[in-house]
Amino acid sequence: MPELAEVEYFRRRWNTGIGHRVVRIAMHTRKRVFRGTDTRALRRQLTGARLLTSEARGKRMLFRFSSANWLGLHLGMSGRMQIAAADFRAQKHDHLVLYQAERALVFTDARQFGRVQFHHGATAPGWWENGVPEIVSEKFDRDFLDRFLNRHRKAPIKAVVLMQSGFSGIGNWMADEILWRAKILPSKRAGRLNAQERNQLFRATKFVARESLRIIGPDDSKLPRSWLIHERWREGGKCPRDKTLLHRATIGGRTTAWCARCQR
DNA sequence: ACCCCTGTTCGGCG
DNA sequence: CCGCCGAACAGGGG
Helix, strand or coil: CCCHHHHHHHHHHHHHHCCCECCEEEECCCCHHHCCCCHHHHHHHHCCCEEEEEEEECCEEEEEECCCEEEEEECCCCEEEEEECCCCCCCCCEEEEEECCCCEEEEEECCCCCEEEEEECCCCCCCCCCCCCCCCCCCCCHHHHHHHHHHCCCCEHHHHHCCCCCCCCCCHHHHHHHHHHHCCCCCCEHHHCCHHHHHHHHHHHHHHHHHHHHHCCCCCCCCCCCCHHHCCCCCCCECCCCCCECEEEEECCEEEEECCCCCC
């Protein structure tokens, strides 16, 4: 589930715990989500620390705690976050639970493609700043897009829109939504897009990111009925524009849905 | 049983 | 060296 907008939704859920101390931590320390992470330091430092702020960049989240502590989260394919009661009992896939006096902050991830990172230090961890502009920021401009498309000119545009080094936070459904809105064939090589197509791609990317973030929720139910997402997995799914049957194939290593009539 | 999956990383290869 | 592609990771659901 988690792409840009869902990540933002989950981050805000945990914000309920801002201003409150962590009194106890439950962790499945040997699980893959903690790969490369010092879980003993995490437990030692975060116990007693107060959650102060949080931030999201693309699909990544960073939670700042008192006493110079930082927690990074990535939801992978199946990660979710929730607020639970203070007497919450961690189940099999609840790999990290931060207990506060009046609630529990729960991180759940069945498939464990997600990740938990911990950092102790006066400033944000080195891995946080990666120089990739947020789609909704002014730094993601027409120039940046052009340079990125040129750098990856041999790859199918679908694969390029999935690259986190350029399209921060865009995942599979948003990529299909963007290319459908921009009327561009997903298999088209990035370098073959003309100026008009690049303009359309730019506008569609901004639009889908901004609208998804505005409508933000735990799933796609609040997104307009006119969006592709409601049709793309359905057997016999049709293009919301011209009602022709959608095509489906693996492009850029991922299942891709598109309308062969309006996407060229 | 078998196949699919809203993600990222890594090794092979051109 | 650059960059594309498929495989691997782990588990649940159809």
